[in-house]
Amino acid sequence: MIEFTNVSKRFGSVQALDQLNLQFSQGKIIGLFGPNGAGKSTAMKIIAGLNQPDSGKVLVDGKKPRQRRANIAFLPEIDHLYGWWTLRQAADFTRSFYDDWDDAKYLEMLSFLNLQEEMKLGKISKGQRAKCKLLLTVSRRASYLLLDEPLSGIDILTREEIVNTLIHDSQEDEQTIIISTHEIDEVERLVDEVYFIDQGRIVVSGVAEELRMEKGMSLVEIMKEAFRHAQQ
């Protein structure tokens, strides 16, 4: 389980997280939704152990995120792979870092995503590079999979492939998958639990199916409504 208690983080004059409280349950697909600059990436990086909160407490399975780094696979929003690498070289590099790397899973997902190991990362399309990034992340048997904006700037067919991969993966490993995105429409059917975040705070949260039943609205509509209220 991942727990945030009164977590604040400031970058210069920007209050990225403001007394944030949340609890992500185990084995679920969780959506962290909000507009650009809401604090999603900051929260993700703190879970991944790449950032420290200024105040408050973050626990992953009762421990500090840094102590749990071996159990957390993080897919950053930025393109972190060298263009002169082939996919095979990128895989070798990643394999050398993580004990939970699983070759069988890597090969299975390689064909599932229609990728070839000889591909040169600098020469393929943005969509294919996004799939490569995803492949390297899901080839680890980590308990937590953190995906920061995995769909942004990706074409519709590739998005479908990515969503398929995540469904496949969540069934395989009983992983906890956390997806941060402002493109809620794409993941409406994918998420179990949702947290809408704005200006570093949670404005609405709940179980996706319960929220739909309770409000008779889609998640996109629920978010729009929450933000209208927050701005008043």
Place this chain on the structure above:
Amino acid sequence: MHYDVGVSQLDYDKSRAIYKQIIEDFQKQLVRGELGPGDKVPSQREYAQKVRVNPNTVQRAYQELERTGMVETVRGQGTFIQADEVMICGIRQQMADNLLDHFLEEMSSLGYSENEIQAKLTRRWTLIKEARIDD
């Protein structure tokens, strides 16, 4: 492709619970005769992949289908339609009642009386039949 049975690529209404829409989809296929007693339906895993829906949502729908006796899961063999003709008939009537309730409610809110609704229904039905003949 046998495991296409039971899965229609429905576009879910995002403002309603998806597990309910999965159940309704099974019910419709039963009523239309596309699925019948004893037919094998996809596993939860296959279903989730096929329609790209959260696996826990599919699980909830299947549990509900099992609880109401519409399907039965046999260990090691798969999930099968258990509903018999009587049950399917009941589902059909229930679905028709739901549609009628909705229709009557909306018509009443527009101010139509019982007699007016009946008259309108007959007239409309005649028009539709004539249009079909013209085609």
